[in-house]
Amino acid sequence: MPEDFDVIVVGAGMAGSAAAIRLAQARANVLLVERSPEAGAKNLSGGVLWGHDLDRILPRWTDEMPLERHVVRKRFGLLSAEGAVSIDLEDERWRRAPYGAHTVLRARTDAWLAHEAETAGATVVSGVPVEKLLWEGTTVRGIVQDGAEMRAPVTIVADGANSRLSLGTPIRPDARLDGAATELGIKEVYALSSRTIEERFHLGPNEGHAEEWVAGIFPEGIMAGGFLYTNRDTLSLGLIVNIGSLFGNRTASHDLIERFKLHPAIQSRLAGAELVEYGAKLISSGWASRPRAFSGAGWMIAGDAAGFVFSNGIVIQGMNYAIRSGLEAAETALAADAAHDASAARLREYDRRLEASGILGDFRDFARIDRVKWNPRIYTAYPALAVELFHAMMSEDSQPKRTVRKIFQEVRKRSGVSTTTLLHDGADVARYL
Ligand SMILES: Cc1cc2nc3c(=O)[nH]c(=O)nc-3n(C[C@H](O)[C@H](O)[C@H](O)COP(=O)(O)OP(=O)(O)OC[C@H]3O[C@@H](n4cnc5c(N)ncnc54)[C@H](O)[C@@H]3O)c2cc1C
Incomplete structure (x- = not known):
């Protein structure tokens, strides 16, 4: 059968577009297929991009x-019902080129990246949801859409989390994602003028602030982390929720984000902001969410689709x-194209590249x-303990002064966490975080 393309890339997210740009720059005949009418239209992301890998393909990105905005301050903190404890990192290196992270809105960045792929020579087709991979035995020969086949020696699967193209196939034999390795991302975007953002967050022009919180504010035992990022004239706010902790709870995702927003540490920064976007998406993260393999005859899997x-x-x-x-998959595809060999053995170079990178x-x-990350005490006892500890250390209540150790023992006892448990959890943090 004649091949339609050298490489087919499914999904114009960050992984797929990066791969397509690299392939097109090397003059491969590449097809990039995206289901949304425009790349990025359906892509939901909190929005802090550490993009230095883009230097490899777009030196002026x-x-x-x-x-x-380029992020000049990152905050991490614990929210409890009574208050908030946080740490700020302000790093002067982030104020000048090449900067550190940038806040992004995917509708803009992904459309731009897909356009870059097109400019480099890729064929970009949007508004086309690929139905399935074209399997012949254990080899992928391309894609199937509306019963029509499109063939290529190599297909790069970059269709994001909950990768429908790989679930229930030899790539991911299970028809569903493993619930234990899956999280729910909820995000809202609020319009607020640039000037107000800069005044409120103490930022200069184009400077950004990004914060992440352990949200110890859900008494039902729901485990979630929250985020708040500044964009040019919007704020991105959201939660990453442990799906397992939602089971048996009647709390709707919308209620969770409402409660997060109403926390005084968050609410004060949202005053006058107007909700313009809401979305929710699954995230499969970490080693447990990896597919059975990252490559095989005729295929490679990249980005969220690979966990x-x-x-x-x-x-x-x-x-x-x-x-x-995406870039490592593209390099592997180029080597396979040069060797006229897209066998499983040849594409295993991708695994080696994933390792080397x-x-x-x-x-x-x-x-x-x-x-x-999903230790329940992190979302219940510890935020309250931290707030109580700092409250006691930083307040004056006409009582005799106590040492930090004494205060700590008092609040620990009140929190109900034994010293042994605390030591175990501390050791876990040191060992696994
Ligand atoms: C709430 C939330 C907050 C996050 N915050 C951050 C953050 O701050 N920083 C960070 O680095 N990461 C963050 N992430 C993770 C980040 O968004 C993902 O890791 C990233 O988007 C992965 O890119 P990708 O290209 O692999 O997949 P995606 O961006 O999901 O792109 C996949 C593309 O494939 C398309 N597609 C899917 N199925 C098909 C099909 N059948 N046919 C054709 N096209 C298809 C989709 O429309 C999409 O365009 C966050 C995620 C969420 C949900």
């Missing part, structure tokens, strides 16, 4: 890509891994991070 999202409660990073894995190491090394 920080000047040309529609970025929102390459790192989240530890302090950061969530997936776009960087999406770009890097540090992606697999990052996920393997943090394989047991869920022990810390």
